[in-house]
Amino acid sequence: MSVRVPAKVNLQLAVGPLRDDGYHDLVNVFHAVSLFDEVRAVPAARLEVSVEPAPYSRVSVEGVPTGADNLAARAATLVAARLGTPPAVALRIRKAIPVAGGMAGGSADAAAALVACARLWDDRESPVLSRDDLLELAADLGSDVPFALLGGTAIGVGRGERLTPALARGTFHWVFATAGGGLSTPAVYAECDRIRAADGRAAPRPRVSEDLMAALATGDAKGLGEALDNDLQPAALALRPSLRRTLAAGRDLGALGSLVSGSGPTCAFLAANDEHAAELAADLDGAGVAASVVRASGPVPGATLV
Ligand SMILES: C[C@@](CO)(OP(=O)(O)O)[C@H](O)COP(=O)(O)OP(=O)(O)OC[C@H]1O[C@@H](n2ccc(N)nc2=O)[C@H](O)[C@@H]1O
Numbered sequence: 194m195s196v197r198v199p200a201k202v203n204l205q206l207a208v209g210p211l212r213d214d215g216y217h218d219l220v221n222v223f224h225a226v227s228l229f230d231e232v233r234a235v236p237a238a239r240l241e242v243s244v245e246p247a248p249y250s251r252v253s254v255e256g257v258p259t260g261a262d263n264l265a266a267r268a269a270t271l272v273a274a275r276l277g278t279p280p281a282v283a284l285r286i287r288k289a290i291p292v293a294g295g296m297a298g299g300s301a302d303a304a305a306a307l308v309a310c311a312r313l314w315d316d317r318e319s320p321v322l323s324r325d326d327l328l329e330l331a332a333d334l335g336s337d338v339p340f341a342l343l344g345g346t347a348i349g350v351g352r353g354e355r356l357t358p359a360l361a362r363g364t365f366h367w368v369f370a371t372a373g374g375g376l377s378t379p380a381v382y383a384e385c386d387r388i389r390a391a392d393g394r395a396a397p398r399p400r401v402s403e404d405l406m407a408a409l410a411t412g413d414a415k416g417l418g419e420a421l422d423n424d425l426q427p428a429a430l431a432l433r434p435s436l437r438r439t440l441a442a443g444r445d446l447g448a449l450g451s452l453v454s455g456s457g458p459t460c461a462f463l464a465a466n467d468e469h470a471a472e473l474a475a476d477l478d479g480a481g482v483a484a485s486v487v488r489a490s491g492p493v494p495g496a497t498l499v
């Protein structure tokens with residue numbers, strides 16, 4: 194059982210105030226891009242996890258847990274518990290999504306494991322677990338996991354787990370600049386709170402950008418580039434100042450828009466078309482402002498059996 198699952202970039206990440214439960218209310222416009230992890234689920238005596246870079250990928254998998262705390266292993270355990278079966282599976286993860294890069298690679302692997310294990314253990318004719326059940330299990334695993342199941346382009350509210358698909362026309366072409374070493378998501382949210390407190394600014398109520406929605410609905414890459422917005426970006430830049438140079442290089446090289454993806458440190462650049470993306474990727478690579486440069490397009494579907 195093999196499942197392919199995409200990375201995401203956040204087209205808009207509007208962060209509201211810190212809630213009592215430690216999370217922030219968001220408007221999170223997710224966009225799935227064609228950079229894929231693959232999770233293979235093979236029946237085994239007990240739960241096992243292995244993690245390796247995907248062929249031709251330059252992703253470092255150092256530090257990714259291979260025990261019960263791997264998000265894919267947690268997903269398998271949840272599915273097994275719901276179906277009353279032992280979690281007897283070996284999960285073979287091949288990563289092309291940067292680790293701790295703000296592209297939700299761990300969440301992607303969790304979504305892939307949910308789909309693979311449900312397929313392995315659930316009744317094919319009359320499944321116990323519906324699509325909604327899987328979305329619920331996904332939300333228990335993490336705020337970004339439901340979107341990795343859904344894919345496409347979608348607006349997430351609440352913690353980011355309550356999704357509505359967004360109308361999007363055509364294909365958008367992206368270039369991603371990865372950084373050596375990740376950023377911790379909780380640390381970036383905490384830095385965002387700290388900066389806001391120091392500025393004496395109350396967090397505004399998050400709202401969807403109308404300009405962004407219009408650009409998506411009409412397939413307007415230039416409009417989309419101008420509407421990209423991430424409230425976590427100042428915090429990511431404070432924690433990793435070198436990203437300023439990366440973003441500036443992309444802008445100078447003619448990207449239609451640039452931003453830090455989610456909590457970073459991966460930077461995303463929007464190109465006008467495929468050819469422009471190829472040029473931009475080569476130029477960014479030459480500028481020496483990133484650990485690696487990869488191209489991808491979106492939207493693409495969520496976790497899919499292959
Ligand atoms: C920032 C975003 C943007 O899509 O993604 P990444 O850049 O990490 O991929 C997400 O909000 C990350 O979602 P995810 O990585 O699933 O986070 P979770 O496991 O649910 O939460 C990890 C921690 O992030 C913080 N968190 C997460 C979501 C949210 N709405 N408010 C928060 O404050 C909390 O400190 C929480 O303890």
Ligand SMILES: Nc1ncnc2c1ncn2[C@@H]1O[C@H](COP(=O)(O)OP(=O)(O)O)[C@@H](O)[C@H]1O
Pocket residue numbers: 256257258262263264265286291292293294295296297298299300302303375376378456457
């Ligand atoms: N399958 C997995 N792949 C990647 N990281 C994982 C996985 N399971 C658990 N983790 C842990 O989650 C952390 C965040 O991973 P990731 O989802 O790649 O980043 P981000 O939240 O920035 O998108 C990693 O540093 C790692 O310790």
